[in-house]
Amino acid sequence: MAETEATSDSPQTNNQQLNEEESEIDKVNKQNENKKLHDLLMFNTIYYILVFVIVGLPIWFFTTSTYRASLPFDxxxxxxxxxxxIDFKIQVELIHFNKDISQDNLSKIRDELLRNLNKNSKQKGLVLNFDLKTRKATSDEYNSALGFRDIQTFDxxxxxxxxxxxxxIVLDSDLSKKYEILDNSEFLFLNSLLLNEINIKNLEKIAEYLKKQYLHLEKINEEYRLKLDTERRLPSKKDLKVVNFDSEYEITFSLxxxxxxxxxxWNIDECIRSYFLKVTDQLSQFVNFSIKAQTLLYSDFGSYSLSSYKSDNDPFFYLKQTDLSIMTNYIESRLGSRISDSSAFEFVTYISAKQPLYVATNSQNPQETKSVSFMVPRWGGIYVYNPQDDNPEDSTIKVDKAMKTFLTHFITLMGIDLNKNSKTVPRSRIYSPEIxxxxxxxxxxxxxNSINTLRSLSLLLTRINSMVIEDDIAEQVKIAVESVEKSLELGxxxxxxxxxxxxKTAFISSERAFFDKSLLEKLYFPEDQRFAIYIPLFIPVGIPLVLSIKSVMAWIKSKKEKKD
Structure with a gap:
């Protein structure tokens, strides 16, 4: 019996042992599976972190950063x-036509005149340094001077x-008589400053004339100091009159x-050749001009603006000075001045159906203040053509008088100061000192203007770090900087x-850089707005990855410990 019981308990015990072993195996298998899942999870986490760091962040950086080419801020x-x-050297050459003057006397004239020229020239703004050379006229020059028919040819x-x-140029007594420069107060301003042996003795007065009236240096220096004043808000009187500087000007004559x-x-072609081309050719090496002419038929200023002066002897119509700006605006849209991007001069010859017609500067006394022309600042001029005064019989309109008036307007609007002589000398062009x-x-x-534009652009790009600086802009800025530096050196x-x-190159390049459209192609958000856009995108992804870094580090550490 006892043996039978022992044999009957044995299978039950074995089953228990088997079950326990199976449960242990299952437990181990589960642990292995959990370990593999954990390892897989760690690998996935590491993968996502690497993708986020290696791919995501660079893509974000390159897609949100702006390209900024280097600029010469220093x-x-x-x-x-x-x-x-700003230093400027002015080179002057004195030619003396007295054959008997000694070299010592020439040197004394040079030293004394140079001392007077450089007196009070070193002020804030423009610093003028005169360089004076003297010589006697050669025999050929003197003989030629005796043979010239007039002072213009000699000059x-x-x-x-x-x-x-x-x-x-200092003339001796014979040449002074020939060219009628006799008075000690007479200075003749042409391509050269012509003097006689009497007024050359007053070198202080000559220096004053040379700086103030011949070159208008005091005006130029004063204009420069006014523009240099950053607190000045209003333009100068000359700025209000002169057409803005440009590399190319368009001149339009309208009838x-x-x-x-x-x-x-109308004889416009002949008049352009006779008057304007002489002047524009002189300036063509510095700025470009394009000239055109047009005729507008049955177009007027608006007859509502005409007034009449009734008189038995001399009745006429007149335009009030107070209405001139309104009338100019009335016709400006018809002239085509906005077609070109270049600075434009508009010169209008007006033939009214109501004759005669004048411009009255004083409407209370139109008879005494009437004229036929007026200049429009920064725009051009208008000439009222009366056939009975200018061309009573011929059907071709002779605009010679109008062109002479327009030429004066043009020179004024260009900002060229003309010299005034003590004696009348016919002229047909601009003289060298005026240029x-x-x-x-x-x-x-x-x-x-170039330096101020570059400085404004520099401040703008420094303050707005997200503004794009294209290579083209950088190239224009570098050209402008190099041209200004070269201009200062040459001056x-x-x-x-x-x-x-x-x-001129510096001015054009700096303007192109400042007004380049690529500077405003994108919207530039402040940093707080930028983060407000990006944070909702990156936090849901970034925070879990950052928090899992601790688990990854612990997992890597445990792996190393097991290996050890």
């Missing part, structure tokens, strides 16, 4: 500091053709003809023509 700051003091042949050099059945043609003064003033203006060396051309 050079711009140096140029800004240089505005307070054109003797004066130095180099625009960078100003000329003073507004209310009575084409009487007057059908010199224009180039000097515009060189300073271009340098100042201090007395090479006004080259200094002007470089200043």
């Amino acid at each position: 050079s711009i700051d140096k140029l800004t500091e240089s505005l307070q003091k 054109e042949n003797i004066a130095n053709k180099n625009l960078n050099i100003l000329n003073l 507004i003809n209310e009575i084409p059945e009487k007057y059908s043609n 010199y003064g224009y180039l000097l003033e515009k060189t300073l203006e271009n340098q100042l 201090s060396d007395g090479r006004i023509s080259e200094a002007f051309l470089n200043s």
Whole structure:
């Protein structure tokens, strides 16, 4: 019996042992499976972290960052500091036509005149350094001077053709009589400053004339200091009158003809060749001009603006000065001045159906204040053509008088100061010193405007870090900086023509860079708004990955411990 019980308990015990072993195996298998899942989870976490760091962050960085080409900010700051003091050398050559004058006397004249020229020239803004050379006229020059028929021919042949050099010519007694420069107060301003042996003795007065009236240096320096004043809000009087500087100007001559059945043609081509081309050719090496003419038939200023002056002897119609700006605006849209991007001059010849017609500066007394023309600041001029005064019989309109008036308007609107002589001398062109003064003033203006534009652009790009700086903009800025630096260097060396051309390049390049459309192609959000956009996108992904880094580090550590 006992044996039977023992054999019957044995299978039950074995089953229990088997069950326990199976449960242990299952437990181990589960642990292994959990371990594999945990390892897989860690691998997945590491994978996502790597993808986030290696792929996600660079993509985010490159898609949110802006391209900014390097700019010469340090050079711009140096140029800004240089505005307070700009050196300019003015080269002057004195030619004495007295064959008997000694070299010692010439040297004394040179030293004394140079001392007076450089007196009070070192002020804030423009610092003028005069370089004076003296010489006696050669025998060929003197013999040629005796044979010239008038002073204009003498001046054109003797004066130095180099625009960078100003000329003073002292005539001896014979030449002074021949060309009628006899008075000790007479100075003749042509391509050279012509003097006689009497007024050359007053070198202080000559220096004053040379600086104030011949080159208008005090005006130029005062204009520069006004523009240099950053607190000044209003433009100067000259700025309100002169057309804005440009590399190319468009000149348009318009004939507004209310009575084409009487007057059908005008001699505009002949007048442009006779008057304007001489002046524009002189300036063509510095700025470009395009000239065109047009005729507008049955177009007027608006007859509502005409007033009448009734008189038995001389009745006429007149335009009030107070209505001139309104009338100019009335016709401006018909002239096509907005077609071109270049700065434009508009010169209008007006033939009214109501004759005669004048412009009255004082409507209370139109008879005494009537005229036939007026200049519009920064725009052009208008000439009222009365056939009975200018061309009573011919059907072709002769606009010679109008063109002479327009030429004066044009020179004024360009900002060229004309010299006034003590005696009347016929002229048909601009003289070299007048061009010199224009180039000097515009060189300073271009340098100042270019540096101010570059400084404004520099401040803008420094404050807005997210603003794109394309390579084209960077190239224009570099050209502008290099051109300004070159212009300053050439000016201090007395090479006004080259200094002007470089200043023009600097002005154009700086304007192109500042007004480049790529600077405003994108919207630039403040940093807080940018984070407000990106945070909702990155936090749901970023926080779980950051928190799982601790688990990954612990897992890697346990792996290393097991290996050890």
